[in-house]
Amino acid sequence: MVPGAGTRRGLLVSRRWIQAAALVSVFGFFVMGVLALRTYAAKPPVPRLVASESGQEVFTGRDVADGQQVFLANGLMQYGSVLGHGGYLGPDYTADYLRRAATIALRAHGGGDRAREQVRQEFRANRYDPRSGVLTYTPAQADAFTALVGHYRGYFADPHTGKGLRPYAITDPRQIHQLTAFLSWTAWIAAAERPGAGYSYTNNWPGEPLVGNAPTADTVLWSVVSLIALLAGIGALFGAVGRWGAHLGWRGRQAEAVDFRSPDQVALTPAQRVTAFFFLVVALLFLAQVLLGGATEHYRADLTSFFGFDLAGLLPFNLARTWHLQLSLFWVVAAFLAAGIFLAPLMAGGEPRGQGRLAWTLLIALVVVASGSLVAEGLSIHGLVPPGSFWGSQQFEWLDLPRVWQILLAAGMALWAVMMWRVLRGTLARDSRGNLPWLFFLAGLAIPGVYAVGLLARPGDTFTVTDFWRFWVVHLWVEDFLELFTTVMVAYMFVQLGVVRERVALVVIYLDVILYSAGGVIGTMHHLYFSGEPVEHLALGAFFSAMEVVPLTFLTVEAWSFVQLGARQHMESRTPFPHRWAVMFLVAVGFWNFLGAGVFGFLINLPIVSYYEIGTGLTANHAHGSMMGVYGMLAVALGLFVLRYLIPAGRWPEKWARVSFWSLNIGLAWMCFATLLPLGFLQLHESVASGYFEARSLGYLTGSTTTLLEWLRLPGDALFIVGGVLPFCWIAWLGVRHRGRQAAADPATGLTPAPRLSDVREPVDSA
């Protein structure tokens, strides 16, 4: 029996907030459930057998599944892409196969207008027989497959590293046959018309005149509708703010005047002190991530050598990018987990015995999972692990870690949720289920829960299905649930500092849940316009993801009110406000949320833009602006908040915190505006003017203008690494060196009291 159970504190906000949040969330996930069913029901078929008109086997459905595993295990989704999803240096292999196969067929038919029409008809005709499970290729299509097996054999068995791949990347003829079968299948669903429709399974993506692929009426229509939705949403937002602004967001007045405690006066619990080591790991992973980012960028600027050294033999592009992406998730998530460990005792008022040991266990587990999965990915890309290995290969982009490591990571996050429960259970028993401690716990519980959904993406399944579940992690987990947990954590940080009242924080959190659930949950589908999903995914994805910009705008505006509210308090304090740079990093989060996630995101969100743009520079621009700009800056803000209490006040490196803040932001802005944005515009123009195949070709990417733009990024990247990341590493090291001051545990209960971060000076009645 938990002490105090049965006498719960009352709900601090109107019950209507809970009802509204529940209603919107249930609606969003109900629609997602329906879309999941539709994904399975309307996915493109993988034929049991693909045969020529004479009945001879071309390849089998098993070859397609195995070929997908060959593609993934060799890290090719981090080099090029299929169906638009993956890396940006290599080609989109769907578009690549389609162009090459159509060209071979055109040549076989003798060229000319009649041959063109014949090729178009052959590729658009759907010769799949659902009763027998046999897909029949025309002689030209079958001959093209044979020719392309030879082409990809030469391509992947290249002894040189001029493409950024390791030499002799794939030499096994069987694997080449399987890989070509997989690529052939993606090209088939891209051109063959969906039964009963006048467009292909991929909504006619990629644009390829040789097979009659051009944007569909739905692609254009839903682009227009989503634009209207955006305008209407923004209008409704400002209308709502005008009408109810006084009751929404960071409004209200804090009733007390507070004095912030000096970090020297704050005695920490054992687990809070362990977070010093978490943040050192975070900093080192961050450093490794940006160094690998530098390597991937160098490949784009100079593909053939790394300042005279043949890097691709050891660290090919796809391995560098795999690690770059994986580490970005690892260090950000590790920072969030550490911040949760630090904040939970503050919420509960103390920490039970053994929490410090559990924190160490979690840290060691995270280090083992991070290093183990990175090593496994390296072995897989170097061909030392067989495709489809439970232990050693998976490599979906963003879900690169092999399956066993994926399970262990989910288990590690579940352990963290248990740790949160151990600390909070007394508080949870005493508090209303709609108040802040419960929201903190439930938002935390969703982190392992939603991440685990990614386990439904299995390397051998139909690509369309795997991509559906993959984006539950890439979009829903990262963009919605981490965002929600962030809002709860930041709100609680400021409640603890005495800057805002709990009721105000609660209103903002419920508003966040409602706004993000309204657009962000179903908006996940904007990643899946062309993955083989039925057209309703495109329609709903376009409409609801346009609505995502509305909460981004609102929350950016609200962030200012939040900061303003905070300003009132720290100006009144007689003691220094200790979190100058944590707050400035939060200001940066607001800026990048609007620019990187909002503006750069919407730039590529319309289906008609995405049709030409997917997998090009503007996607990279959005990814860097939002992932580093929002989640990276946020993780650093959380780090500085915690490290402030781990480093004695007299040793706090104020100068290096300032240098890191400016360098990270200037470096990121330079990265986006010097290279990613202009390159993205040029590549989009090339895609519309010449074709998607051309825009994704190495010939285009290594052209004189693009190379110039890639080199132009160097000063920003150097500043980001040297001026931004290294000082953060130094601050994290100081955290480990000093590790704060240990609070004494109660010998009877084993409970270590949590510190107070501020003292109420003048309790005052307020209206």
Added chain:
Amino acid sequence: MIGPFVTESVLAYGYAAGLLVTAAGLDLLARRVAGRSERHREPGHAPSHDGHEIVRGPRPWPHSEAGRFHRGLALVLVVLAASLTLVEAVRHPAWPDLALAAAALAAIAVTGRWLTGHLRATPADFPEPGQKAANHDR
């Protein structure tokens, strides 16, 4: 070629001009932020304990430093525009293109001077305990 100009040069100088416009937009944003903090400085917001409502006089930080952040990033864009223009002038040193480069550099110089002045006039104003005036921490 676009008329007498190399296409790449026109695109580069056009993009540099776009960067200047974006920098000006950021400066405007910074001014609005600073305006918000200036409004808080106005009289009539002094702390009061004489009723049910407490109205305090919030001072500029972090709006002041946020304004500085925006103006700092605006200057980064100006520096980038200058770098791009100079690199392009070296790549295509023909006279018609150099005339465009000169025009771009003139605009960059004017914008850069204007924004530098604004940045200098935007102190961080991070408060020290008991401090009433700006500390002009830069």
